[in-house]
Amino acid sequence: MTHIEPSSQTDPLAETTPLGAAPPASSPVGSPTGPGKGIAEAGNAGSGGNLYTASQWRLMWWRFRKHKLAMASGIFILLVYVLLVFAEFIAPYHSSDHNAAYQHAPPQRLHLFEETPDGSRFNPHVKGLEYETDEETWRRSFSPDEEQVYPVRFFVRGHEYELFGLFTTDIHLFGTTDPEAPMYLLGADRLGRDVLSRVIYGTRISMSIGLIGVVMALVLGVILGGISGYFGGWIDSAIQRVIEFLRSIPEIPLWMALTAALPRSWSQVQVYFAITVILSIVGWTTLARVVRGRFFSLREEDFVTAAVLDGASRPRIIFRHMLPSFTSHIVAAVTLAIPAMILAETALSFLGLGLTEPTVSWGVLLREAQNIPSIAHTPWVLIVPATAVVSTVLALNFLGDGLRDAADPYNK
Amino acid sequence: MLRYIARRVLVMLPTLFLISLASFFIIQLPPGDFLTTYAAGMGAQDAIVAREHLAALEERYGLNQPFHVQYWQWISNIVCCGDFGQSFEWRRPVSSLIWDRLTLTMLLAVVSTLFMWFVAFLIGTYTAVRQYSIGDYFWTFVGFVGLAIPNFLLALVLMYISFRYFGQSVGGLFSPEYQNAPWSIGKLWDLFQHMWIPVIVIATAGAAGTIRIMRANLLDELHRPYTTTARAKGMQEWRLIAKYPVRLALNPFISTVGWTLPTLISGEIIVSVVLDLPTTGPLLLRALRSQDMYLAGSFILMLGVLTLIGTLLSDILLAWLDPRIQYDKVGSR
Numbered sequence: 229m230t231h232i233e234p235s236s237q238t239d240p241l242a243e244t245t246p247l248g249a250a251p252p253a254s255s256p257v258g259s260p261t262g263p264g265k266g267i268a269e270a271g272n273a274g275s276g277g278n279l280y281t282a283s284q285w286r287l288m289w290w291r292f293r294k295h296k297l298a299m300a301s302g303i304f305i306l307l308v309y310v311l312l313v314f315a316e317f318i319a320p321y322h323s324s325d326h327n328a329a330y331q332h333a334p335p336q337r338l339h340l341f342e343e344t345p346d347g348s349r350f351n352p353h354v355k356g357l358e359y360e361t362d363e364e365t366w367r368r369s370f371s372p373d374e375e376q377v378y379p380v381r382f383f384v385r386g387h388e389y390e391l392f393g394l395f396t397t398d399i400h401l402f403g404t405t406d407p408e409a410p411m412y413l414l415g416a417d418r419l420g421r422d423v424l425s426r427v428i429y430g431t432r433i434s435m436s437i438g439l440i441g442v443v444m445a446l447v448l449g450v451i452l453g454g455i456s457g458y459f460g461g462w463i464d465s466a467i468q469r470v471i472e473f474l475r476s477i478p479e480i481p482l483w484m485a486l487t488a489a490l491p492r493s494w495s496q497v498q499v500y501f502a503i504t505v506i507l508s509i510v511g512w513t514t515l516a517r518v519v520r521g522r523f524f525s526l527r528e529e530d531f532v533t534a535a536v537l538d539g540a541s542r543p544r545i546i547f548r549h550m551l552p553s554f555t556s557h558i559v560a561a562v563t564l565a566i567p568a569m570i571l572a573e574t575a576l577s578f579l580g581l582g583l584t585e586p587t588v589s590w591g592v593l594l595r596e597a598q599n600i601p602s603i604a605h606t607p608w609v610l611i612v613p614a615t616a617v618v619s620t621v622l623a624l625n626f627l628g629d630g631l632r633d634a635a636d637p638y639n640k
Numbered sequence: 641m642l643r644y645i646a647r648r649v650l651v652m653l654p655t656l657f658l659i660s661l662a663s664f665f666i667i668q669l670p671p672g673d674f675l676t677t678y679a680a681g682m683g684a685q686d687a688i689v690a691r692e693h694l695a696a697l698e699e700r701y702g703l704n705q706p707f708h709v710q711y712w713q714w715i716s717n718i719v720c721c722g723d724f725g726q727s728f729e730w731r732r733p734v735s736s737l738i739w740d741r742l743t744l745t746m747l748l749a750v751v752s753t754l755f756m757w758f759v760a761f762l763i764g765t766y767t768a769v770r771q772y773s774i775g776d777y778f779w780t781f782v783g784f785v786g787l788a789i790p791n792f793l794l795a796l797v798l799m800y801i802s803f804r805y806f807g808q809s810v811g812g813l814f815s816p817e818y819q820n821a822p823w824s825i826g827k828l829w830d831l832f833q834h835m836w837i838p839v840i841v842i843a844t845a846g847a848a849g850t851i852r853i854m855r856a857n858l859l860d861e862l863h864r865p866y867t868t869t870a871r872a873k874g875m876q877e878w879r880l881i882a883k884y885p886v887r888l889a890l891n892p893f894i895s896t897v898g899w900t901l902p903t904l905i906s907g908e909i910i911v912s913v914v915l916d917l918p919t920t921g922p923l924l925l926r927a928l929r930s931q932d933m934y935l936a937g938s939f940i941l942m943l944g945v946l947t948l949i950g951t952l953l954s955d956i957l958l959a960w961l962d963p964r965i966q967y968d969k970v971g972s973r
Contacts, residue, residue, distance in 0.1 A: 625788060
């Protein structure tokens with residue numbers, strides 16, 4: 229009765245014409261091993277592959293591909309992870325590079341064409357900035373200096389950095405040819421640091437906390453959920469009580485308490501790992517529920533009974549026969565669990581409990597914009613990291629939804 | 641029915657125990673014991689009085705004893721006399737600090753739940769009845785966005801909008817003149833005027849999920865034979881939908897309180913920090929920062945317990961509303 233799974237918004241199969249063969253009416257629907265009806269309908273006439281011999285993963289891919297939104301989100305998430313890996317290379321400045329002259333500088337416009345006396349020519353550039361200080365409020369108002377033109381190019385030299393700790397270089401994806409020139413495409417914060425660069429560096433912490441936290445939660449969830457679902461009985465009840473307990477405590481206060489208790493002497497790396505552990509303490513329960521539910525439904529399947537009758541050992545039944553048939557569900561559940569972790573880290577850092585300066589995460593960046601004056605006068609300090617968080621979480625949710633719909637290609 | 645309630649309470653007991661254990665564990669987390677901090681704070685006051693006082697405190701909390709003894713002292717004092725210990729930052733009993741704030745937190749959570757139900761009911765029904773329409777896609781998208789915006793961010797933005805366009809100061813839950821006034825109609829009205837931002841923000845946290853549940857359930861019901869029958873009899877479409885399928889689809893609203901309530905309270909905590917409401921959030925954060933652990937631990941304990949009671953009430957309500965639920969099968973999957 230309680231039907232929590234949302235139905236897909238667009239039925240990917242609706243517009244597919246099933247391949248000619250009418251499915252035999254008696255075939256088991258939804259059974260991962262039973263070929264028949266499911267395959268015939270999940271088929272994709274345009275994909276050119278052979279429907280009847282296609283593997284489960286191939287069928288899922290065909291189905292997933294029909295979700296345009298999920299596909300686009302997947303590509304977006306890939307790009308975000310590229311940012312994570314190459315942050316030093318892509319960001320024009322280092323996250324802690326500051327310049328007192330450009331405190332609270334507004335976003336600069338990137339001009340593609342330069343107006344010269346003999347017509348306009350292609351020369352991407354930013355204009356210099358000049359400012360006046362208000363006598364009363366000491367607030368600076370910036371305006372572009374039309375005289376100064378700083379060309380912007382790809383692969384320019386800037387500050388030195390070590391890529392992957394392997395080799396040192398000073399080449400950046402883009403930047404001004406003059407290293408001293410100001411380029412704040414998304415504005416500067418109260419210390420004159422480039423907001424764009426800081427958001428790019430923040431990707432590293434925020435996205436990896438989600439990923440590592442989910443991996444930890446996954447290991448715990450699969451082991452405990454698997455035990456719970458496979459053995460049932462009192463073991464199941466005990467694990468269910470623990471899950472119920474963890475879910476009944478409002479998680480934010482719990483996380484706040486645990487992060488606040490981290491020793492102040494710890495380094496940021498230690499704090500980082502401690503936070504991922506803290507987040508996965510609650511995170512595993514969702515995954516354990518998915519795994520347990522799957523185990524319960526699979527336990528009754530014919531192919532499991534067959535394996536038992538064959539005399540297969542318990543670990544072999546679990547890992548060889550049962551686990552592969554719901555890996556796809558786990559992938560979907562994991563994708564849907566990452567956003568929760570990202571939001572949690574953001575919230576904790578925003579409260580000043582998790583990571584703090586000089587470490588940069590999206591939450592740390594949002595902490596800069598926590599009062600009305602800063603929102604009113606330097607909205608980009610809020611808008612840029614907020615956009616990063618919201619769009620990433622949104623994309624992960626769409627991706628996870630698409631994966632969940634594709635996870636069971638034999639269904640429908 | 642009574643047997644069902646008794647059983648349900650019995651199942652709750654281990655969870656209650658675990659929550660108290662976890663809260664006490666949190667109290668014990670910071671390194672060193674609080675007396676050291678406390679003694680340092682007392683500084684150069686009369687040394688002998690201080691020493692006697694410290695000894696009394698040590699006796700009271702059983703500080704040099706093993707964990708289980710300390711736990712027992714702590715929990716039995718709470719259960720028998722409502723004594724939560726001493727707040728060392730405020731130098732007052734914890735119990736004198738937490739109740740007002742917990743009450744307001746719970747009030748906010750309940751009002752937000754009602755608001756969330758209202759919104760989810762309207763949007764869920766609309767999107768299910770007009771499945772695949774532009775409105776359906778629009779609201780589904782809004783739901784996703786609501787899920788993706790951190791609570792505190794929404795609070796910040798609404799705070800700014802309210803400040804910028806309505807000229808309303810939004811900090812707190814009461815206007816200055818009602819801050820310390822006794823409860824009256826005027827004060828209540830004042831509270832409701834201040835409550836709309838936190839309520840909207842907190843409700844969005846749970847609304848997205850609830851809308852989707854409502855939609856999915858209603859879609860299931862809409863294609864049942866009884867709906868077709870009613871339609872064939874010539875019943876008016878809107879009356880038909882309101883009278884049968886919607887009523888059936890409403891049950892999950894109550895049955896999901898178990899997971900929406902913790903989310904809403906979590907949301908309340910963080911939103912109240914941003915908006916500086918006189919509820920649990922800001923005081924809890926402050927207590928955690930200054931390691932005023934009896935205060936922090938008591939908050940966490942009481943939030944857990946109140947959430948559990950809320951869940952219990954919703955279960956009882958559900959059993960009362962839906963005769964299909966079998967009372968004697970608690971705990972089976």
